Amino acid sequence: MEALDGNSAIAEAIKQIEPDVVVSYPQSPSILILEAIALFIANGEMDSEFLNVESDYSAMSTCIGVASSGGRVFTATASQGLALMHEALFIASSLRLPIVIGVTNRTLAAPINFNADHSDSMAQRDSGWIQIFSENSQEAYDNIIQAFKIAENKDVRTPVMVGIDSVVTSNLCENIHIQKNEEILEFENKSNPTYSVLDIENPKTVGSLCASDYFFEHKMNQNNGIENSRKVIKNVGKEFGDRFNRYYGYFETYELEDAEYAVILMSSSAGTAKKAVDEMRKRGEKVGLLKLRVFRPFPYKELRESLSNLKSIAVLDRVLTPGTYGGPLFIETMAALYNLDKRPLVYPYIYGLGGRDITLKHIENIFDDMKMAFDNGKGIPEIKYINLRE
């Protein structure tokens, strides 16, 4: 056991994985990951190249350069940094480059704010990247280690971003298990890249112009990569569990088996929600929680199986997508359930923008509201905002 905050946990995982290149540009608070790595490299504890670049856009572009020449690469960013990378993110996923980045999920300006919500990652949900969210430092460490194995799988070859909540996870210490270096190396077992632009024997160009004749097919190839990752994510999570006794799937269910009402959310708030479920279970309420870990690819089939028998569910989105009926998690959950004959009623909630607290009481109220609405005849659920000044 070691006491590490989320940032240090990610840095520790990177130290063990030893990518060929680590690219750095300061963003709060993800820079602490890169500062820790810079020190590891300078002290000879890991053997990687460390590069300080001039902007987040350059950081992602450099990652593309490294990965397309066959190297393993890592960078970390947050908020505005991820937003600035937007254009390059699409290039990385379309060129099937197995880049892994750590994202400390921080809200987007304006106004400037350094606290947690999922605006940055959610704004990139269609970028073709695999998106994994972590509840705490332990999951941050475990997810980074699994991320390289998922990204580099020859059927997947898709970049992965691993999210942790800014400040609440990134800067708070927890006791976590760190595996031995040789265990990680054995688990990772780096495979050869599918292509490298530095292959002098077989010169090639990647990413050149493609007209309407083949463009669609290219995009479908890319889509196959992320579709294939469904199986790989599951297998890697199981293998990780078999080796280190911490199992991972697309999501974690908590007291969901016999539950009538459930809450769905992602990342750090799951800790609070678990406690709220415990409290309500003590009072004999049949409530449960589903914490989504993998948002892309969205595990719609598995969600159907887990959720179809509930009376109603509340989907808690930690992002505001102005002008939509509920947040992205709500919309995707609704879409997954709609075609079922028997389906629960789904309530959209928005919470925690810019680091706004969500407490046990709030989650208990959500369950109570849901129950009351269900008992008093359904009606169409309207969006509710948690802990917002009237």
Added chain:
Amino acid sequence: MVQQRTNPLRKYIRNRKLPHFFCPGCGCGQILNYFLKAVDDLQLDFKKIITIGGVGCTARIPIYLNTDSLHGVHGRTLAWATGIKLYRPDLKVVIFAGDGDLVSIGGNHFLHASRRNLDVTVILVNNFNFAMTGGQVAPTTPFNSVTMTTPYGSKENTIDVCKLAVSAGATYVSRWSTAKPIQTVKSIKKALQHKGFSLVEILSQCPTNFGRYALRTGDPEKVLEWIKNRSISKTKAEKLNEHELKDKFILGEFIDKKRPVFQGTTLFKEEDN
């Protein structure tokens, strides 16, 4: 009894934003004062000034000024300024930017604003590192300096912002430091009156980050002294060779000329200046 007097520059300050956020000993407070002194001496209409800050410590300066101001995205100050100047050429636009903001993430805008001779004043506070995020290496960090991302010294060459501005086409360029307040105020005054792209680079102390990591001192005086000892005037520098000028900051005015300013598709004629 001693009568209490308020600072005559206090009228330009947004009182409700105080106390300010700068670390003790930071140069940003001094530079805020220099700017207000220059504005006061020139009796400029404060209502006709727009100040812009991007992201970083320096970018916070406009928050304390009673002007209209924009503040928000790292590196985009000059792009915003271009937009403002095209729509409201009558306004004086002053940009407060850090070294990370202006020549790292916003380097491209800097080149093109200089090239166009955009009629704005840039006050560059060069504290030799990314200070807001906790002291990381920047393109202005002196060779071999220890920062949070270069634990045993940076191995990259630095950028000479003034030379860059001159070669890109800026028409007023000077470099001073917080150790030279009189000259700095004078230079800001010239820049504010200049028609065209004016840049005043002010070398400034960051005791909290650059001081502690690179110079091994958190004492603002010592950081200031380090800047002072490394500085050399332009006239003296002209007599020295490249080897002798290694690790020196050259202070002075590098260019002061007239050139048509950018006004969208129509250019001011030189006679208009």
